[in-house]
Amino acid sequence: MSDRDDSVPLPHPDGPLSGYRILDLADEKGQLCARLLGELGADVIKVEPRTGDRTRSNGPFFRDEEGRESSLYWWAMNAGKRSVTCELRSEAGRDLFHRLVAGADAVIETSAPGTAKDSGADPRTLAKVNRSAVVVSITNYGQTGPARNLPATDIVGSATGGHMYLNGTKERGPVRTAAPQAYAQVNLQAAVGTAIALYARGANGGLGQHVDVSMQESMANAMDNAQQTWDILQINNRGPGSGRMVSGREGPRYIYEAADGWVAALGMGGLVGPSSGAMIDWLDETGEAGPLTSPHWRERLAVVQPLEEDEQKLLVGIMERFCRTRRKDDLVREAQARNAGWAPVYSPREIVENDQLAARDYWVQVRHEDIGETFVYPGAPWKLSSTPWRQRGRAPHLGEHNEDVYGDLLGLEPGEVAKLRRTMVI
Amino acid sequence: MTSNGRNGKPKPFEGLRVTDLSWVGVGPTVAKYLGDHGAEVIRVESATRMEGLRRAGPFTNNEPHYDNSGYYANFNSSKLGITINLKTDKGKALLKRLVAVSDVVTESFTPGSLKKLGLDYEELRKVRPDLVMISMPLFGQTGPWAHYMGYGHVLQAASGFNHLTGWPDGEPIGTGIAYTDFLVPHVGALALVAALDYRRRTGQGQYIDFSQFEGAIHALGPAILEWTANGREAERLGNRDPEAAPHGAYRCKDGRYVVIACFTEQDWEGFRAAIGRPDWTDLERMRRKWSRLDEQKEIDRHIDFWCRERTAAQAFKAMRDHGVPSGIVKSPEEMHRDPQLRHRGHYAALEHPTMGVRTYDSPAFRLSKTPGGPTKAAPLLGEDTERVLKGTLGLSDDEFTELLVEGVLE
Numbered sequence: 001m002s003d004r005d006d007s008v009p010l011p012h013p014d015g016p017l018s019g020y021r022i023l024d025l026a027d028e029k030g031q032l033c034a035r036l037l038g039e040l041g042a043d044v045i046k047v048e049p050r051t052g053d054r055t056r057s058n059g060p061f062f063r064d065e066e067g068r069e070s071s072l073y074w075w076a077m078n079a080g081k082r083s084v085t086c087e088l089r090s091e092a093g094r095d096l097f098h099r100l101v102a103g104a105d106a107v108i109e110t111s112a113p114g115t116a117k118d119s120g121a122d123p124r125t126l127a128k129v130n131r132s133a134v135v136v137s138i139t140n141y142g143q144t145g146p147a148r149n150l151p152a153t154d155i156v157g158s159a160t161g162g163h164m165y166l167n168g169t170k171e172r173g174p175v176r177t178a179a180p181q182a183y184a185q186v187n188l189q190a191a192v193g194t195a196i197a198l199y200a201r202g203a204n205g206g207l208g209q210h211v212d213v214s215m216q217e218s219m220a221n222a223m224d225n226a227q228q229t230w231d232i233l234q235i236n237n238r239g240p241g242s243g244r245m246v247s248g249r250e251g252p253r254y255i256y257e258a259a260d261g262w263v264a265a266l267g268m269g270g271l272v273g274p275s276s277g278a279m280i281d282w283l284d285e286t287g288e289a290g291p292l293t294s295p296h297w298r299e300r301l302a303v304v305q306p307l308e309e310d311e312q313k314l315l316v317g318i319m320e321r322f323c324r325t326r327r328k329d330d331l332v333r334e335a336q337a338r339n340a341g342w343a344p345v346y347s348p349r350e351i352v353e354n355d356q357l358a359a360r361d362y363w364v365q366v367r368h369e370d371i372g373e374t375f376v377y378p379g380a381p382w383k384l385s386s387t388p389w390r391q392r393g394r395a396p397h398l399g400e401h402n403e404d405v406y407g408d409l410l411g412l413e414p415g416e417v418a419k420l421r422r423t424m425v426i
Numbered sequence: 427m428t429s430n431g432r433n434g435k436p437k438p439f440e441g442l443r444v445t446d447l448s449w450v451g452v453g454p455t456v457a458k459y460l461g462d463h464g465a466e467v468i469r470v471e472s473a474t475r476m477e478g479l480r481r482a483g484p485f486t487n488n489e490p491h492y493d494n495s496g497y498y499a500n501f502n503s504s505k506l507g508i509t510i511n512l513k514t515d516k517g518k519a520l521l522k523r524l525v526a527v528s529d530v531v532t533e534s535f536t537p538g539s540l541k542k543l544g545l546d547y548e549e550l551r552k553v554r555p556d557l558v559m560i561s562m563p564l565f566g567q568t569g570p571w572a573h574y575m576g577y578g579h580v581l582q583a584a585s586g587f588n589h590l591t592g593w594p595d596g597e598p599i600g601t602g603i604a605y606t607d608f609l610v611p612h613v614g615a616l617a618l619v620a621a622l623d624y625r626r627r628t629g630q631g632q633y634i635d636f637s638q639f640e641g642a643i644h645a646l647g648p649a650i651l652e653w654t655a656n657g658r659e660a661e662r663l664g665n666r667d668p669e670a671a672p673h674g675a676y677r678c679k680d681g682r683y684v685v686i687a688c689f690t691e692q693d694w695e696g697f698r699a700a701i702g703r704p705d706w707t708d709l710e711r712m713r714r715k716w717s718r719l720d721e722q723k724e725i726d727r728h729i730d731f732w733c734r735e736r737t738a739a740q741a742f743k744a745m746r747d748h749g750v751p752s753g754i755v756k757s758p759e760e761m762h763r764d765p766q767l768r769h770r771g772h773y774a775a776l777e778h779p780t781m782g783v784r785t786y787d788s789p790a791f792r793l794s795k796t797p798g799g800p801t802k803a804a805p806l807l808g809e810d811t812e813r814v815l816k817g818t819l820g821l822s823d824d825e826f827t828e829l830l831v832e833g834v835l836e
Contacts, residue, residue: 016617016624032644040620059669060652072648072655123794142792145769151751155665155673159685160753162761164675166602167591174675174683174755177601178590178663181609184645186790188612193791195619196463200438200796202626209795217772218790220761224603225484227773228496230758231785232484237758241599244579247483254579255588255598262598264583266576332574341576343584345598348653348660351586351643359569362640376654381641382617383566386632387624389617 006369008400009080009392015041016387020198023047023100024081025088025109025121027055028154028180029138029215031077032187034108036381037194039389042105044081045405047097049088050424052398062371069370069397079366079377080392082401085426092425094120098129099410106134106194106208113139113148123210134197134208138190142214152215157182161219166226168239175239185218252312255345256319258328262345265323265331267304268315270340276301278338288322290314352376364391402426437464438796442622443818444530445470445521446505449477451578451607452614452638453534453562454501459615460530461504462789463798468524468814469505471807472512473836480807486781492807493780499804503776503786507805508814509835512543516834521545523819526553530622532560536575537567547633556631558621562614566637578604585642586649593664606642613641671718672697672725675755682738683755686729686745691715696748701732771799778803811835 012018018041024034025047038044046053057066058073084100087093097120101107109121116122116137123135137143140152147160155176158164163181168174190213197211220227225246226237235248242255244266254266270279271292280298283289291297291314300311307315323331328344335342346354357363362379380389406412406420420426442465446457454469461467471477479501480492487494511517522545525531531550533540540546540561547559564581565571582588582605588598614636625631643650649660665674670689677683688694694715698707706728711717718725733741738754745752754760761767762785770792773785786800815821821829829835 016620036616036644040617060648060656060658062655064656072651075655076648076651141766142770145766147766150746150753151749152753153670153687153689153751155667155675155685155687156751156753159675159683159755160764160766162756162758163601163603164683164685164755165757167600168602169599172593172596173677174665175592175599176663176665176675177587178660179586179646179649181601181645184647185609185612188609188616188645189790192459192612192615192619193789193793195616195623196438196459196798197793197796199619199623199626200436200793202623203436203438203440204796207795209793211791211793213791214770215790216766217770217788220767220772221787221790222603222605222608223758223761224608225482225497225500226603226758227761227785227787228500229484230762231773232486232496232781233488234759235484237602239602242597244600245602247485255583255600257597262583262588264580264588266579336571336574339575341574341580343574343576343580345583345588346586347589348586348646348649351584352650352653354584356565356569356571357640360566360637360640375651378643378646378650379640381613381636381644383635384617384621384632385634386630387621 006367008394008396009038009082010390012039012041012390012392014387015039015390016384017041017198020105021045021103022106022108023104025107026138027110028183029110029186030108030136030190031055032184033138033191033194035077035079035081036191038080038392041387045100045401046078046081046083046396047086047100048083048398050085050426056398075395078395081396082405083396083399084402084405085399087425088119088121090425092420092423096406096420096425097121100405101126101129101133103409104130104133105198106136108136108138108190108194110138113143127208130208132201132206132208134194134211136190136194136197136211136213138186138213139215141216143212147216154180154182157186157215157219161216162223162226163219165238166223169241170239173239181222182215182219185222186213186215189213189218189221249306252316256323258323258331259325260327263323263328263331263342264345265319265335265340265342269319269335269342270338271315271319272301272307273304274302275338275340279340282334282338283318283322288318290318292318366391366394368394370397399426436796437798438793439463439465442466442530443528444468444532445524445528447531447533447535448562449534450479451501451604452611453532455611456560456562456614456618457505457532458501458503459789462800463796465530467505468810469502469507469805470521470524471507471509473509473807474511474513496781496784499778499781499784500786502804503774503800504802505805506810506814507808508811509808511834511836512545514832514834516829516832518543518545520815520819520829520834522550522553525550525557527818528554528557530558530618532562534562537561537563537572551631556625556629558618558625558631558634560614560618560634560636562636562638564638566640567635578607581606581638581642585639586646590649590660590662592662594662596662598662606638609645610638610641613644666722671715671722672729674726674729676729676733676741678733678736678738678741680737684733684738684741684745685753685755687751689751693750694718696750697745700744700748700750704728774800776800776803779806808835
């Protein structure tokens with residue numbers, strides 16, 4: 001798994017997007033998008049102000065030591081990119097940036113609508129510089145509409161995108177997932193939009209275009225069937241806690257406490273529906289089936305149908321008692337052997353220690369030669385048979401690739417690069 | 427669906443044909459991306475083994491029927507629908523004929539299912555050498571969990587989302603939905619479109635083994651590194667954020683919730699102004715973010731009190747007028763009425779033969795020159811079987827009738 005090549009980023013000539021160059025001006029809404037495109041082969045250049053990108057100060061930090069190069073957020077979102085500094089507030093900086101744009105296939109930016117012009121990164125200006133470049137603008141609400149100028153962060157996107165309404169409990173109200181999902185969603189959906197726009201150049205005479213991405217809309221797409229439930233039945237699904245809500249009806253809980261944590265067992269662990277017979281047998285084998293072995297219950301549970309409240313209570317009680325005395329991985333293995341779709345509730349540590357991921361050789365070791373250590377990072381989201389995914393190494397230091405990019409790529413003389421540095425352009 | 431899109435603008439995937447063998451949430455959503463952007467997507471189903479979502483609500487008029495499910499419909503806009511019984515030899519042969527004239531195959535069966543039918547990638551590439559095929563079960567094609575079954579509700583458990591959702595003093599709760607079903611399709615679609623782009627430039631197809639589990643982990647942010655590099659586990663935080671104060675969802679007079687997030691000192695100053703600069707905000711320990719972070723309980727108490735006297739709209743307006751990141755937690759009903767989403771045309775209204783005009787989700791992005799979006803309501807079960815088999819595959823009337831009578835098209 002380890003890679004002996006020390007260059008940062010690691011080369012990736014075999015990716016499906018190899019040969020493309022992408023300029024990344026993005027904040028939290030677009031850095032993962034750019035990273036994934038890089039891991040598919042694109043050369044991703046992170047363009048930062050001389051003081052460093054703002055997100056370099058996002059926690060958590062390696063060993064809790066705050067610093068420009070120690071943000072784990074930065075590491076996770078910018079791994080495998082190159083970094084150049086460029087002051088877009090100065091005319092010389094914008095000129096330099098436009099020279100990069102001239103050789104780029106896509107620019108990913110996240111400035112508030114109407115403000116990209118100030119940094120020379122608006123679609124109209126960029127189209128003049130490079131007609132084949134795709135310009136991806138990722139914003140809170142999109143480029144147009146009454147809310148376009150409202151400030152937002154992840155929790156705001158989760159709220160105005162409707163997802164928080166479904167995520168929570170009756171007693172305590174809506175809740176956000178602690179790993180920011182409005183940011184994750186908009187990054188991933190923007191990546192699809194970018195890839196489609198790159199593909200579209202083939203159908204569009206080689207021309208680039210503007211991709212206008214909305215964080216609110218990306219979350220609106222994550223409402224399960226609540227959108228249609230309102231449209232069709234005029235019912236608002238809402239936060240069912242550890243249960244599930246379908247078509248306005250709250251189902252019983254499906255997350256149960258095990259001896260060593262929690263398990264997720266949908267449909268009361270398969271006690272309702274086609275697998276119910278096998279599940280009742282299991283409970284019966286351990287003497288914990290209670291009344292469920294009767295012909296009445298076997299018949300009643302074999303078909304998915306609404307249960308009365310006292311019936312639900314009985315089944316949930318049986319499930320709770322059954323799970324509480326057993327380890328979650330054992331429960332899941334046995335349930336799956338009986339064709340019931342259970343899974344353990346895993347923490348990050350348990351994900352890293354999971355057998356399935358180990359068997360698929362999922363994790364990658366990433367060398368941080370600068371601090372003399374190697375860390376485990378998430379691995380290939382897909383195995384592509386001809387054009388593999390590749391982790392490209394650690395995140396770049398601030399301006400680490402100024403010489404490579406401005407010298408080798410743009411062909412500036414060392415004296416010119418020195419002058420850019422002296423005049424505080426880079 | 428081969429006609430040009432809005433305003434006669436070209437669609438990116440015009441001319442591509444997709445055989446969509448997938449079902450339930452993830453696979454159909456991946457194929458929907460292609461259909462919404464101009465590909466001819468042919469959803470292959472069978473009445474002998476009905477797609478689960480056709481049996482899941484909400485149903486129009488509350489009448490459970492396989493052609494009435496809003497759940498199914500939303501994932502299958504811009505597609506044709508045909509039925510083939512793949513358990514029959516003639517059905518298998520028919521599918522191969524369809525794949526031979528297709529560019530893409532999407533599927534999400536339990537690993538091994540297609541191989542048993544003789545319809546796995548190795549077989550299908552024989553009839554279509556430059557095929558791009560993506561398989562997307564929960565846990566991938568190999569490994570001890572490859573055969574594990576389940577839905578997004580339980581995959582979100584394995585991939586950390588339940589662990590990270592809820593309050594620090596409480597149990598893990600669901601995200602309320604089959605969350606990964608609405609996350610991993612984007613991951614899968616990215617690889618598929620990238621592979622298509624590669625094929626466009628080189629002529630080479632390929633096979634994509636996509637594990638939903640492995641994709642979902644990339645949405646956990648730095649939580650994995652916090653464990654592998656720092657040896658510390660990310661935990662449930664309620665609505666707090668380790669780097670913002672105040673940060674939360676607050677209940678207002680009308681029972682609705684407003685969220686407020688102050689990451690910067692500028693946000694905080696705006697927040698102070700929005701609530702009229704009460705004395706508590708001027709206390710020494712409130713002046714800097716690093717000390718405010720320790721006072722979240724007290725801050726939340728003050729905001730709860732402030733919000734209790736205002737409607738969510740009033741609280742939000744005060745924040746908005748002072749530039750504070752804020753928003754109202756919107757219900758599905760409010761989402762449908764939201765002026766911003768309306769302006770964006772996010773919910774496409776499409777007429778369905780039995781369900782009437784219903785709303786469909788649009789992509790979160792707008793392409794300026796080759797715009798996409800849902801163009802056609804979901805297909806009835808087998809709605810296009812005759813058209814595709816006769817039109818696309820060139821079956822004669824007699825051949826079609828024979829297959830029909832023999833039950834191959836069930």
